[in-house]
Amino acid sequence: MKPARFAYVAPDSIEDVLDALDRFGDEAKVLSGGQSLVPMMNFRLARPEVIVDIGRVGGLDGMSVVNGSLTVGARVIHARLEAPTGAMPDGRTEPLGGVLGSLLPEVARFVGHLPIRARGTFGGSIAHADPAAEWCILARTLDAEMVALRRGGERVIAAADFFETVFTTALEPEELLAAVHLPILGDDWRAGFCEFSRRAGDFAVVAAMTAVRLDPATGAISEARIGVGGVAGVPVRLPAAEATLVGEVPGAEVHAAAAEVAAGEVDPAGDLHGSAAYRRDLVRAMVARALAQGAGAPG
Amino acid sequence: MTEISPADEAVPVVLRVNGTDRRIAAEPRRTLADALREDCGLTGTHLGCEHGVCGACTVLLDGEPVRSCLLFAVQAQGAEIRTVEGLADDDGTLHPLQEAFWRHHGLQCGFCTPGFLMLSAGVLETRPDIGDEELREALSSNLCRCTGYQTIVEAVRSVRDAAGA
Numbered sequence: 001m002k003p004a005r006f007a008y009v010a011p012d013s014i015e016d017v018l019d020a021l022d023r024f025g026d027e028a029k030v031l032s033g034g035q036s037l038v039p040m041m042n043f044r045l046a047r048p049e050v051i052v053d054i055g056r057v058g059g060l061d062g063m064s065v066v067n068g069s070l071t072v073g074a075r076v077i078h079a080r081l082e083a084p085t086g087a088m089p090d091g092r093t094e095p096l097g098g099v100l101g102s103l104l105p106e107v108a109r110f111v112g113h114l115p116i117r118a119r120g121t122f123g124g125s126i127a128h129a130d131p132a133a134e135w136c137i138l139a140r141t142l143d144a145e146m147v148a149l150r151r152g153g154e155r156v157i158a159a160a161d162f163f164e165t166v167f168t169t170a171l172e173p174e175e176l177l178a179a180v181h182l183p184i185l186g187d188d189w190r191a192g193f194c195e196f197s198r199r200a201g202d203f204a205v206v207a208a209m210t211a212v213r214l215d216p217a218t219g220a221i222s223e224a225r226i227g228v229g230g231v232a233g234v235p236v237r238l239p240a241a242e243a244t245l246v247g248e249v250p251g252a253e254v255h256a257a258a259a260e261v262a263a264g265e266v267d268p269a270g271d272l273h274g275s276a277a278y279r280r281d282l283v284r285a286m287v288a289r290a291l292a293q294g295a296g297a298p299g
Numbered sequence: 300m301t302e303i304s305p306a307d308e309a310v311p312v313v314l315r316v317n318g319t320d321r322r323i324a325a326e327p328r329r330t331l332a333d334a335l336r337e338d339c340g341l342t343g344t345h346l347g348c349e350h351g352v353c354g355a356c357t358v359l360l361d362g363e364p365v366r367s368c369l370l371f372a373v374q375a376q377g378a379e380i381r382t383v384e385g386l387a388d389d390d391g392t393l394h395p396l397q398e399a400f401w402r403h404h405g406l407q408c409g410f411c412t413p414g415f416l417m418l419s420a421g422v423l424e425t426r427p428d429i430g431d432e433e434l435r436e437a438l439s440s441n442l443c444r445c446t447g448y449q450t451i452v453e454a455v456r457s458v459r460d461a462a463g464a
């Protein structure tokens with residue numbers, strides 16, 4: 001189908017974007033990569049009066065390493081996270097190493113297909129807030145911080161408060177998501193990601209991300225994070241399963257036990273793509289595999 | 300503040316398609332796919348799903364394969380657009396990919412073919428050494444209801460191998 005009529009503005013500065021959003025409020029929609037918004041407009045599930053295209057704005061597509069976090073500009077396309085680089089504090093741009101540097105490409109290749117990754121953006125995915133979206137799961141699991149700008153103001157929103165329900169975030173209509181801060185996991189962290197989808201490039205039925213921190217002296221887990229998508233209206237953390245990991249040395253039995261708790265901790269609804277029981281089984285399998293993947297990939 | 304294009308007015312848009320500037324008038328809601336087909340008369344770009352899933356509408360935008368049904372014509376101003384019409388030489392000599400699709404039976408009804416050709420052209424031009432696994436993954440971007448894909452994979456692989464030889 002074809003989209004309904006809309007007025008169009010393509011500012012070339014952040015200030016003009018914020019002015020437009022301020023002026024048009026909830027009549028306006030930000031257009032970034034268009035890989036989620038335009039399908040919804042073509043279906044007429046979305047009928048914005050005004051489109052504010054941020055594709056010509058400079059300064060939103062940087063990646064930089066500052067104070068132990070990687071700041072990803074909202075306009076960074078998915079494809080760039082397949083081989084992430086970051087501007088370092090001394091100004092040089094380098095390939096991003098470490099745990100986050102190997103996790104991002106691992107996750108990026110699951111986001112849609114190549115042509116989708118050539119246009120779709122990291123920030124668009126976060127703002128769109130599909131509960132099965134890989135970047136949303138990553139943001140929730142790693143406790144990312146979202147930087148929202150509005151005319152004359154800025155606020156930082158924690159991932160736990162950002163995702164409210166399906167396709168709904170804490171962003172106000174007047175706000176632009178400018179960037180996301182991701183913690184750079186130190187070398188004592190191990191991270192893994194696993195997803196199940198019916199066909200390559202589809203949204204996940206269930207996907208899980210795990211990150212555990214190891215005590216260098218004992219090899220035991222001192223901190224654990226498990227995030228799952230596809231089981232609720234937002235990506236969720238599983239604190240009970242996380243707690244079973246703390247104090248344990250990673251290994252198949254420990255992973256299986258945590259995965260079992262994870263499967264009991266989610267409360268998925270069944271739909272066309274899988275019954276509730278099936279999704280629960282997938283949570284068990286995906287969590288165990290993500291943990292195993294993390295265990296096997298030091299640094 | 301930046302100028303706003305009203306919803307119900309066609310605005311002048313210049314599209315650079317296959318090396319030629321095309322001056323058209325388009326409402327903001329005109330997709331690039333529709334602009335190519337309806338306003339430029341380039342009907343080689345096909346429309347299947349119009350929501351990003353099938354890839355029949357794939358064109359190259361500054362060298363990268365993109366879905367032209369998910370892009371408004373106004374957004375594509377200033378970019379180099381390439382469509383299936385630009386693949387063959389002016390004298391009708393087929394592009395190596397077109398030749399290979401023909402030789403390897405990479406098409407049956409042909410509906411998906413322009414999209415697969417542009418997807419493959421973009422992939423091979425930007426990643427000439429792409430491995431077999433990555434190539435299969437890249438080709439999984441588009442849908443074909445006829446061939447079963449294997450012949451498409453073989454066609455594109457043969458062009459990659461011939462270029463590398």
Ligand SMILES: Cc1cc2nc3c(=O)[nH]c(=O)nc-3n(C[C@H](O)[C@H](O)[C@H](O)COP(=O)(O)OP(=O)(O)OC[C@H]3O[C@@H](n4cnc5c(N)ncnc54)[C@H](O)[C@@H]3O)c2cc1C
Nearest residue numbers: 030032033034035036037112120121124125127133177351
């Ligand atoms: C065939 C297909 C398969 C896909 N598969 C996957 C998949 O497996 N996993 C996945 O995660 N995604 C998938 N996607 C979606 C894709 O990742 C999108 O790129 C992404 O969800 C949205 O990013 P965008 O830049 O395209 O945003 P847009 O489509 O432009 O915008 C999406 C929403 O976010 C808002 N928005 C965008 N940027 C900002 C901003 N900076 N500030 C405030 N609001 C903003 C828009 O107003 C809109 O509401 C798929 C898409 C297609 C077409």
Ligand code: FES
Nearest residue numbers: 347348349354368
């Ligand atoms: S018509 Fe564009 S992807 Fe199907």
Ligand code: FES
Nearest residue numbers: 407409443444445
């Ligand atoms: S040849 Fe018929 S859809 Fe591909």
